[in-house]
Amino acid sequence: MGEAKARRRDALAALGRDTLDVLVVGGGINGAGIARDLAGRGASVVLCEKDDLASHTSSSSTKLVHGGLRYLEYYEFSLVKKALAEREVLLKSAPHIIRPLRFVMPHDRSLRPAWLIRAGLLLYDRLGKRQLLAGSASVDLHKHPAGKPLRAGFAKGFLYSDAWVDDARLVVLNALDASERGATVLTRTRCVSARRAGAVWEVTLQSLAHAGTRSAKARALVNATGPWVVDLARDALAMTPKGNVRMAKGSHIVVRKLFDHDCAYILQNPDRRIVFAIPYEGDFTLIGTTDVEYDGDPAAAAISLDETRYLCETANRYFERVIAPGDVVWSFSGVRPLLEDESKDLSAVTRDYLLECDAAAGRAPLLSVFGGKITTYRRLAEEALDLLAAGLGGVGAAWTSGVPLPGGDIADADFERFLAALQRQRPWLPANLARRYARAYGTRVERMLAGARGIEDLGAAYGGGLYEAEVDYLVRVEWAATAEDILWRRSKLGLHVGPETAERLAARLPAADAMTTREMRHAADA
Secondary structure: OHHHHHHHHHHHHHOOOOEEEEEEEOOOHHHHHHHHHHHHOOOOEEEEOOOOOOOOHHHOOOOEEOOOHHHHHHOOHHHHHHHHHHHHHHHHHOOOOEEEEEEEEEOOOOOOOHHHHHHHHHHHHHHOOOOOOOOOEEEEOOOOHHHOOEOOOOOEEEEEEEEEEOHHHHHHHHHHHHHHOOOEEEOOEEEEEEEEEOOEEEEEEEEOOOOOEEEEEEEEEEEOOHHHHHHHHHHOOOOOOOOOEEEEEEEEEEEEOOOOOOOEEEEEOOOOOEEEEEEEOOOEEEEEOOOEEOOOOHHHOOOOHHHHHHHHHHHHHHEOOOOOHHHEEEEEEEEEEEEOOOOOOHHHOOOOEEEEEEOOOOOOOEEEEEEOOHHHHHHHHHHHHHHHOHHHOOOOOOOHHHOOOOOOOOHHHOHHHHHHHHHHHOOOOOHHHHHHHHHHHHHHHHHHHOOOOOHHHHOOEEEOOEEHHHHHHHHHHOOOOOHHHHHHHHOOHHHOOOHHHHHHHHHHOOOOOOOOHHHHHHHHHO
């Protein structure tokens, strides 16, 4: 624990001594991805985040790496093609936290006609290269296992492939790779102000863990704060950006599992929106998302009763087992900063991104990120560096497309073979714990276990398969500081343990715990 504190203290002390190449503000997926790319090209980088990594939008997604099948209806062919290409890259770069997922679309004849869906799926197959994923197909739901939990009226369906991702861990692994390539990552550190002084930015940072503020200088500044991109520009930079974002709240519910197979469902609604039902954490089904205009504080976003009812009603249109708001064991909401356009229908607003670079001659560059989605974060980072390169006096070549994320160097991206080898090497690990470790840490599991030869070597047990060795690793290596960080972002163990685990964990950790009453209640319900 002390090592993590010392590393942070030394990083803060070093800030004022030298001029950085880039300060990246925002520890979501775009900020972490940009910091990783910069560090790998030899730039000196500091990434600061006012909360924990992936505290907000980037841990509140539907957990999918996908092209966006529904975007085809809005003629977003370029975005879909770009996202499908990135899907393949990401599957190879992190096969422990990203895995193929087969989707079933039950056909409702009162909505889109079958020929239109089949044509769209064929186009989806062909817009992106598929080396790791199966193509689309029609399916008889009376014979396929995916038909068993459905209501009797659904006879025909369609199959296609995308991928599932542990979104919060994707952010952490990008930050970890950035750190290991020389970047400094400062969580719970707010950018209070930043002013141009000719060719440099003079920045004031405030850490929640330390009194007072710290000064830093950087040749370029990146505003990757997601829903706060305009707020940071106005409040900390005293600027008005040209771009703007439109806030959309997306909420999800988690219920006890509605089906026993490994496929997910994509459910069509009469309002022409779609909702996913996805196998989640073994014992649960994740259902989402909603799409609601939002104008409040993004950090305070929470599901409404109307959203909960909407998701339950959607599920009840398709599944035999009826669910109600009282069946929800956990819910989460995030605010998506959509790129502002003229669409009246929120679902029609583009999920593409805009990079605005203010880089006049003799002035330190400012790059602001508007919009975007998890699937295209790596491509976004490459394009960001193309815009920043001139202002930095040149940086190295693009490199991330063929380099695995930490723990992702699994031979042939064959996770099951990797897991089998881990179980042979460490037969004392219970099967479910070995699988969770392999999924979370990939080849880095050996570092986390640090020479343990038996379950007793993992130290104190907190419940739900959480041991002291893992807690120490997450604090020392992955910036975890609170029970919420560990139970809801570094893992989803919060679904499997009660409030007593959170309380014991909070007492063990060096930082004051920030777990909310709502999360503790849902953990107890689960």
